[in-house]
Amino acid sequence: MKKSPIRCAVVSLGCPKNLVDSEETLGWLAQSDFAITTDLDLADVIIVNTCGFLKAAIEENLQQLKSLAKRKKQGKCKAIIAIGCLVSRFPELVKNAVPEVDACLGVGEYHKVPQLVAQLTGSNGRVQEILGEPPYKPRIVSTPRWYAYMKIAEGCDRTCTFCAIPFIRGKQKSRPMEDLLAEAKALAEQGVQEIILIAQDTTRYGVDLYGKPMLPELIRQIDQLDGLKWLRLLYCYPTAVSQRLIEAMAESEKVAHYIDIPLQHSHIDILRAMQRGGDDQTYARLIERLRSAIPDIAIRTTFIVGFPGETDKHFEHLLKFVKAMRFDRLGVFTFSPEEGTPAFQLANQVPKKVAEERRHLLLSTQREISLQRNKNFVGKSLEVVIERWDGSKGFYEARSQYEAPEIDGVVKVKAHSTDGLLGKFVNVKVTKALHYDLVAEFVVERGQRDDRKIEFRANDRI
Ligand code: SF4
Numbered sequence: 001m002k003k004s005p006i007r008c009a010v011v012s013l014g015c016p017k018n019l020v021d022s023e024e025t026l027g028w029l030a031q032s033d034f035a036i037t038t039d040l041d042l043a044d045v046i047i048v049n050t051c052g053f054l055k056a057a058i059e060e061n062l063q064q065l066k067s068l069a070k071r072k073k074q075g076k077c078k079a080i081i082a083i084g085c086l087v088s089r090f091p092e093l094v095k096n097a098v099p100e101v102d103a104c105l106g107v108g109e110y111h112k113v114p115q116l117v118a119q120l121t122g123s124n125g126r127v128q129e130i131l132g133e134p135p136y137k138p139r140i141v142s143t144p145r146w147y148a149y150m151k152i153a154e155g156c157d158r159t160c161t162f163c164a165i166p167f168i169r170g171k172q173k174s175r176p177m178e179d180l181l182a183e184a185k186a187l188a189e190q191g192v193q194e195i196i197l198i199a200q201d202t203t204r205y206g207v208d209l210y211g212k213p214m215l216p217e218l219i220r221q222i223d224q225l226d227g228l229k230w231l232r233l234l235y236c237y238p239t240a241v242s243q244r245l246i247e248a249m250a251e252s253e254k255v256a257h258y259i260d261i262p263l264q265h266s267h268i269d270i271l272r273a274m275q276r277g278g279d280d281q282t283y284a285r286l287i288e289r290l291r292s293a294i295p296d297i298a299i300r301t302t303f304i305v306g307f308p309g310e311t312d313k314h315f316e317h318l319l320k321f322v323k324a325m326r327f328d329r330l331g332v333f334t335f336s337p338e339e340g341t342p343a344f345q346l347a348n349q350v351p352k353k354v355a356e357e358r359r360h361l362l363l364s365t366q367r368e369i370s371l372q373r374n375k376n377f378v379g380k381s382l383e384v385v386i387e388r389w390d391g392s393k394g395f396y397e398a399r400s401q402y403e404a405p406e407i408d409g410v411v412k413v414k415a416h417s418t419d420g421l422l423g424k425f426v427n428v429k430v431t432k433a434l435h436y437d438l439v440a441e442f443v444v445e446r447g448q449r450d451d452r453k454i455e456f457r458a459n460d461r462i
Helices: 016-031 055-073 085-089 093-095 112-122 165-169 177-189 216-220 243-252 268-272 280-293 312-325 352-375
Strands: 007-012 047-049 079-084 104-105 147-151 194-198 230-232 255-260 298-305 329-334 381-390 395-400 412-413 425-433 438-442
Touching: 007 016, 007 085, 016 079, 016 112, 016 147, 016 194, 047 112, 047 216, 055 079, 055 085, 055 093, 055 255, 079 085, 079 112, 085 093, 085 165, 093 104, 093 425, 104 112, 112 230, 147 177, 194 216, 216 243, 216 381, 243 255, 243 280, 243 381, 280 298, 298 312, 298 352, 298 381, 298 412, 329 352, 381 412, 381 438, 412 425
Parallel strands: 007 047, 047 079, 079 104, 147 194, 194 230, 230 255, 255 298, 298 329, 412 438
Antiparallel strands: 381 395, 381 425, 395 412, 425 438
16 A cells, blocks of 8 residues: 655744745655645644744744644654754754754755655655755745745845844845746746745845846836736835836836835934944935835835934934834834844843833824825725635725735725635725725726626625
């Protein structure tokens, strides 16, 4: 009788960049003789792709590993493998804190996972042979079928003093443009309608390979592909958002009117201590240039409060800046002193309580800005993609080009049933503004009724 294959599950923790690495790991496993499952109860081997970016994430990741270790102790799985950022950064910490972890593999070693699974399970199944650096990366996309992330570069050349990423992931290594175009084409052919470009710093894409930033060229080329609807840019470094890039965005048909630019602070003293480029004036001019080129652009940013040396005066500067700029989306982190980074050693550390209060104040200020912004949408039509049905509340969760998945608000579209709409792009009319979300109802456009009769049922409309 044929032995059933070893079943592997991959648990992805952390950011979308980690998710793409998990998808690559799934790709390598699928090329070998191992079965893949999303059900942990069925998994013989659990592979955990860890995040080691911040202290809080490290704690959370160790907790997750410990709870998975219980499964192994109870005999529910045969082995646990930890991979990714946390393991690269603190391999000993993982082994000591969770001795049930059988093996660790750092960032960039995902192609070795099948070999390890075979060793740990004594399986003699076929394992994909890898000689040296893999020539290409297989991948099983795990996001909903209508969108996918595409990692255009690995690592980072910047030297932000609070950040451990360059130690963990090394210098920037861009992927050749022809590989990215082939991947984007393949994704579009599989039915993906939104591609989200990610990297540690997407704006620096290509500098290591082509001697200059090539993001504008890349988006112009992806813009030509059939089948795609939206192309979204995340993680743009402020001083690298060039006029060339803004023009490419504005002239493109598919680039979503959205940009994520982590600014981290507004005060020059703090920005210099962070070793970040620019200041409040250059940032304000950048926002103005973006809004004049693409008037409806949604700008997302993040700030760090409580960086060492941040006084009340510095924080008030940031608060005033946020009120003046009226960002569409805003995230706030409190400073986390990370071992090995220059900021870990800095004097004048801000008490945790003060940093928390500042975070709270910035978020509550943004909450009102966000509500005012959302009110401007009431009565307007929006094209959205339907992503989830919430039966208990009677609405679909949807997203327009102004929202990125998982991090921004949603458009709640009232409906009575769930049939056949997931992943469809439809027009809705906004009826109400909430602080972060919008409420909307379906719109049926003249002349489109016949085309859409499968998608819209009478009781789907309010
Ligand atoms: S640009 Fe981003 S990833 Fe690179 S060092 Fe700065 S914060 Fe870290």
